[in-house]
Amino acid sequence: MSENTGILEIAVDHPRLDAAAAPAFRQELQDRFDHRPERVVLDLTHVDFIDSTGLGVLVSMLKQMGTNGRIAIVGASPAVQRLLQITRLDTLFLQCDSTAAAHDALA
């Protein structure tokens, strides 16, 4: 969490964010959510593949953040972008080219 901006930064280090990885990923997020953040920068640079279960964890995370919650995704691979497009969730999450751009978008 950046003290100055109040924006939580989370880097995901699961190369495959699939149904097998989802329980651990969900717990990792939960561990970071001791204070419910309203703005999160989610770095998916190291995620090569995501399925609907992995995506569901992100959707749950957004719901948990409340009605004012916003998530900016950085480093979305073509595979991640494709899933967001197929599911029409590309408008639910901001997609940014860099962490700095994500902070600007969430400011």
Add this chain to the structure above:
Amino acid sequence: MMPLPDLPAEISVPARLIEVRRLAEHLRKVCRASGVSEMTAFDCELALVEAANNVAEHGHAGLAEGEMTLSVQIGEGRLRMELRDSGKPVPEGQFLAPATASRDAPRGRGIGIIRSCLDTVDYIREDGINRLIMIKRLD
């Protein structure tokens, strides 16, 4: 159908979520060996993973053991995947029903994703075996 040297015609794995990755790996190898484009290969992998997740999570829920078997064939301008398992039958019309997951629902997108990624999806229950036949046209 084009032969795929050095790759088995099909692969069987235990019907568990962690094993879905081995099916996906096999598909990626076939796609690479056959020169399938990255985005087409990704669509097929995503559809396969969603289908195999369903087999592991629902078809084999409560069953002590079981396998799922994937065969992949490429030819005649299409990629054909067949996923077989001996788990519970898929509810009738499951692959035909319109996607119903609301935008902020954490689950329920799998079938819609499978249909979005592929050109044809056919499900057959035959002699206690589920057969899901998934076809993607190759451009």
